[in-house]
Amino acid sequence: MKANESxxxxxxxxxxxxxxTLLELCQASGAPRExxxxxxxxGMLEPVGDRPPDWRFTxxxxxxxxxxxxxxxxxxxxxxxxxLALDLMDEIMALRxxxxxxxxx
Amino acid sequence: MKYKDYYEILGxxxxxxxxxxxxxxxxxxRKYHPDVSKESDAEARFKEIGEAYQVLKEPDKRAAxxxxxxxxxxxxxxQPPPNWDAGFEFNGRGGNAGDFSDFFESMFGxxxxxxxxxxxxxxxxxxxxxxxxxxxxxxxxxxxxSRNVTLRMPMTDASGxxxxxxxxxxxxxxxxxREGQHLxxxxxxxxxxxxxxxxxxxxxxxxxxxxxxxVDERDVYVDVPLAPWEAALGATVDVPTPDGSVQLTIPPNxxxxxxxxxxxxGLPSNPAGDLYVVVGIALPxxxxxxxxxxxxAMQLAFHFNPRAGF
Numbered sequence: 001m002k003a004n005e006s007x008x009x010x011x012x013x014x015x016x017x018x019x020x021t022l023l024e025l026c027q028a029s030g031a032p033r034e035x036x037x038x039x040x041x042x043g044m045l046e047p048v049g050d051r052p053p054d055w056r057f058t059x060x061x062x063x064x065x066x067x068x069x070x071x072x073x074x075x076x077x078x079x080x081x082x083x084l085a086l087d088l089m090d091e092i093m094a095l096r097x098x099x100x101x102x103x104x105x
Numbered sequence: 106m107k108y109k110d111y112y113e114i115l116g117x118x119x120x121x122x123x124x125x126x127x128x129x130x131x132x133x134x135r136k137y138h139p140d141v142s143k144e145s146d147a148e149a150r151f152k153e154i155g156e157a158y159q160v161l162k163e164p165d166k167r168a169a170x171x172x173x174x175x176x177x178x179x180x181x182x183x184q185p186p187p188n189w190d191a192g193f194e195f196n197g198r199g200g201n202a203g204d205f206s207d208f209f210e211s212m213f214g215x216x217x218x219x220x221x222x223x224x225x226x227x228x229x230x231x232x233x234x235x236x237x238x239x240x241x242x243x244x245x246x247x248x249x250x251s252r253n254v255t256l257r258m259p260m261t262d263a264s265g266x267x268x269x270x271x272x273x274x275x276x277x278x279x280x281x282x283r284e285g286q287h288l289x290x291x292x293x294x295x296x297x298x299x300x301x302x303x304x305x306x307x308x309x310x311x312x313x314x315x316x317x318x319x320v321d322e323r324d325v326y327v328d329v330p331l332a333p334w335e336a337a338l339g340a341t342v343d344v345p346t347p348d349g350s351v352q353l354t355i356p357p358n359x360x361x362x363x364x365x366x367x368x369x370x371g372l373p374s375n376p377a378g379d380l381y382v383v384v385g386i387a388l389p390x391x392x393x394x395x396x397x398x399x400x401x402a403m404q405l406a407f408h409f410n411p412r413a414g415f
Contacts, residue, residue: 007275008275009275010277015286015287027234027304059286063285063309067140074134074155075134075138100321101326
């Protein structure tokens with residue numbers, strides 16, 4: 001199929017411009033609601049708002065949630081295992097960024 | 106179609122217990138998981154391992170697979186013998202349709218891979234959201250750009266076969282977008298069911314590696330080599346940025362490794378990132394008598410011991 005002649009699609013940058021409700025995060029990540037609630041209670045996702053209907057997740061949560069889903073399914077990890085893996089991966093990313101700043105690729 | 110030796114893929118003997126198969130799978134899955142692994146063929150290996158485990162972990166699939174006999178070698182041309190699956194029943198679970206080899210699909214069917222949780226869909230439902238990755242150049246993020254993005258989506262046709270459909274979208278890449286961010290394109294996911302809304306399409310942004318620039322969030326780094334006299338005496342040099350070259354003043358006595366910041370010349374944003382020039386010093390080779398003389402004259406002039414701190 002060829003690209004339409006219509007003007008280019010305009011997207012929104014999720015991380016900068018979008019906040020997600022619990023329902024939207026479920027839909028966008030494919031994760032079941034109960035699973036996201038577990039991950040919130042593990043401190044792995046930190047929405048603002050007191051009760052689940054008021055929760056608002058930052059756009060960054062989407063990437064984290066999708067990564068968590070893949071790790072859980074593919075490596076058969078339990079919630080604390082997923083949380084540990086994500087923390088360690090954050091640390092590796094920070095160390096790699098530090099290396100890049102110092103001139104290593 | 107090639108025969109797949111699932112035991113060989115997991116590195117276990119045909120007599121392996123369920124526990125051994127699970128252990129072998131988990132170890133390999135951790136090693137080759139595309140989110141974790143740095144191996145170049147991680148994604149392909151991971152799919153292969155996952156497929157092998159799908160078959161060997163379930164006693165009925167494993168029995169059917171074993172029933173084909175042991176005379177096959179991995180990679181050998183293969184046609185399933187007639188009635189090889191008579192008397193076996195498979196229940197689909199886990200995995201994504203379209204991710205399996207021809208071999209797997211001819212044996213267990215694309216459905217056995219299992220589209221997840223689709224059996225009890227309500228009359229009206231929002232279409233599924235889709236995700237894809239799009240590679241752009243750093244320059245596109247500096248200026249904004251319009252890019253054609255080709256997406257391949259597994260679709261199930263009327264007869265239940267999984268085919269891949271391609272579509273091309275023209276997408277505006279907003280100025281200032283950063284690596285790892287997602288663009289949400291409303292309504293570009295799967296069509297809704299009944300009166301449900303269509304899903305959204307999320308594009309994850311990745312930058313192609315650049316010959317000159319490294320990117321850290323909003324900041325951009327570039328290595329700039331200087332001649333020893335430029336670093337020592339100061340100079341004005343042309344420095345490349347993703348937005349064209351700029352003139353940079355090098356202060357006298359600049360040492361190697363020093364970072365000079367060009368404020369606001371990183372990725373455009375609010376506030377914009379910075380561009381860091383990481384200074385290197387390139388030594389001219391001493392390959393002519395004049396060059397050797399010049400170095401000898403430096404030696405006399407400086408009485409310089411770079412290892413004085415040892």
